[in-house]
Amino acid sequence: MTELTADSQPRVGHGFRLQWEPVQGCHVLLYPEGMVKLNGSAGEIMQRCDGERTFAAIVTDLEQAFGAQGLEGDVRAFIDIAVQQRWLVWD
């Protein structure tokens, strides 16, 4: 897999499933016999990683949704962790 660039289109990795759990009030990432509870910002990032949107579009979308600026560094930091865990992949 290549370095994360503005054009990368991250998606949830093979064998993982992202879903909203109303009882827990959060997004969770499910995988064989396991579950990761995502905090609010991780859930917001992950649900935008649909394999269509580019990294740049995800950042812009988040900045618009939360009326914030300069989120790129934070989003990149999360994606770096997520890719190490294989939660996210891109081509």
Next chain:
Amino acid sequence: MATAAPPSRPGPPLWLLAELTYRCPLHCVFCFNPVDFATQEQELSTDDWLRVLQQGRELGAVQLGLSGGEPLVRDDLEVIVAEAHRLGYYTNLLTSGVGLTESRAAALKAAGLDHVQLSFQDSTREMNDFLSHTKTFELKNRVAKMIKAQGWPMVLNVVIHRYNIDHIDRIIAMADEFGAEYIELANTQYYSWAYVNRDQLLPTREQLKKAEAVTDEWRAKLDGRMRIFFVAPDYHDGKPKKCVNGWGNMFLTVAPDGTALPCHTAKMLPGLAFPNVREHGLREIWFDSEGFNRYRGTGWMKEPCSSCEFKEQDLGGCRCQAFLIAQDAEVADPVCVKSPHHDKVLAAVAQAEKAAAAPRITEHPLVFRDPANSRRLAKTAS
């Protein structure tokens, strides 16, 4: 059936383990099914299971284990998987692979099955077939390929004991060749059939040390390609495990006859009533039943647990192990070095060292898990 609730309300039963049947074509000497399984024949119906799934999901259950026995012997497995998928569970099939054909694999995939955990007894045909008392090694190889062909993530589960622990290098290599995402090297937990066969299955300290070193080498070599879980051998470590992540904390098992349990072996504990899903809803079972509330949290503890600095970390270890080894489910898990019964665990390990050094002199024959042995053991117990 209501009793005093623990001080804080527990979270949801995130893990629902559906033990669909005790029927199994294999006869593994370390099986965790109750030794008297053959005397429990009343299996839940398809409708019962669909109701349990629905109630579990409403409570917040999200991981579903479909286990047994061999779950593939239930011909309604596809129906159960389809409903579980519709409800939003992540569905895990825990199987020996016996009964999985190309057409069944395709049907399970279409029903929405998310993952398959395939058990292996060993990396060699001889030991695999000997330990399971069946000729299944070739079949398991075929099934592993079928699982990959369907695009499922695959966990290989190998129960580790004296007879196969020295093959661990080859076992990991085999899992890697199969393209497994995960391998569980599950050091035997000594309950049920494994407890009956404990003297023969316990590995020596030397064997364990080697196995851990080999596992570490593989971890470095694999560089994350396949993950290795090495289940801690608690008899040797002297450290109790936080069994099922805490009694009634996140696991809910439903046995084939509908008994709801905090873990799959808890039914052995005397004097504890566990409710049945035929008569009670899961919500009432989870929050209000005596069986689920008895050992929640730390309030039930005696010394040395109640003043122990690690009590929140291990929650006193395993109640079933306390009962099996000390004949008292309320005491500290005897694997703990602080337990007054720890000498019994040390004696078992010492016995294993002796038996391994002179196998022919000290060993009793292995007891294979089959209905005849089950009925015999049930009779001896009663």
